[in-house]
Amino acid sequence: MASEALPSGAPAERVHGRRLLVIWAALTIISVLLIVFVAGPHMPPGNFSKEARDQRHINILLAALAMPVLFGVWTCLLYIFSTFRQGEGELQDGPPVRGHARLQVVWVVATAVIVLALGAFGTEELLGSAKGAGGGQGPDPLAVPAGQKVQVQVIGQQWAWTFRYPAYGGVETSQLALPEGQTTELHVTSLDVSHSFWAIQLGVKADAIPGSDNVAFVTPRHTGSFEIRCAELCGLWHGHMHNTGVVMTAAGFAAWIRQQQAVNAPATKTLPPYSTHYFPDPIRRAG
Numbered sequence: 001m002a003s004e005a006l007p008s009g010a011p012a013e014r015v016h017g018r019r020l021l022v023i024w025a026a027l028t029i030i031s032v033l034l035i036v037f038v039a040g041p042h043m044p045p046g047n048f049s050k051e052a053r054d055q056r057h058i059n060i061l062l063a064a065l066a067m068p069v070l071f072g073v074w075t076c077l078l079y080i081f082s083t084f085r086q087g088e089g090e091l092q093d094g095p096p097v098r099g100h101a102r103l104q105v106v107w108v109v110a111t112a113v114i115v116l117a118l119g120a121f122g123t124e125e126l127l128g129s130a131k132g133a134g135g136g137q138g139p140d141p142l143a144v145p146a147g148q149k150v151q152v153q154v155i156g157q158q159w160a161w162t163f164r165y166p167a168y169g170g171v172e173t174s175q176l177a178l179p180e181g182q183t184t185e186l187h188v189t190s191l192d193v194s195h196s197f198w199a200i201q202l203g204v205k206a207d208a209i210p211g212s213d214n215v216a217f218v219t220p221r222h223t224g225s226f227e228i229r230c231a232e233l234c235g236l237w238h239g240h241m242h243n244t245g246v247v248m249t250a251a252g253f254a255a256w257i258r259q260q261q262a263v264n265a266p267a268t269k270t271l272p273p274y275s276t277h278y279f280p281d282p283i284r285r286a287g
């Protein structure tokens, strides 16, 4: 852009171009290093699950890739504003610019390469290495992690989350517990309106839609607790739909689920049989 404001071919053009390149390269290198080594380790959603770790890597990569573009624009703008500013009393139009083939080709090719490469990278991450990256994939997931999975049904309802474990007699609990190191297959659904199941530190977000079975996968890497929220405005007490989930050791989980089965045995008998979704009777709410 600086070249357009100067007479074509002037040596000054090359000086400005070189200066711009040096400033841009310095800012890009510094900002990329800061993002990767300083901000990166603190980027959400953290390291709690394999999916969260994948998402953080993607966040770091995208932020780092944005730096050359960001500083390309800022450097050009600020350099042009400060270097080619007209003085008092010399306000007049600059020379007309009619096309610049090299700039246009570079601009179109560079932006096309960036966008297509990001599209290819995102697709590979979702379907290949990150296996859905903790997002709901609908009833027939395209990216399925290998190995055995613990099945847990997540049921949204105004205004609470409950969790059903089909492999353990279909017991329904008010707390979500998962075993560490094992892949869990979450089947997210709703009894009434659309909700969104968001297990923040696990990097899981999946829409909870009535009549629908939305499958998401997560593999917790260590024990600890995580926050659960509803991420879809779902009525008056939407803000009340928060909960704390726990990742336990395999032995701790086995003991916990046995205890839940015993405590909830009377309630489990009254539940409808386990299904991928439920259509409860309409609830009379007013009038």
Ligand SMILES: [Cu+2]
Pocket: 156, 194, 195, 196, 230, 231, 232, 233, 234, 238, 241
């Ligand atoms: Cu909700």
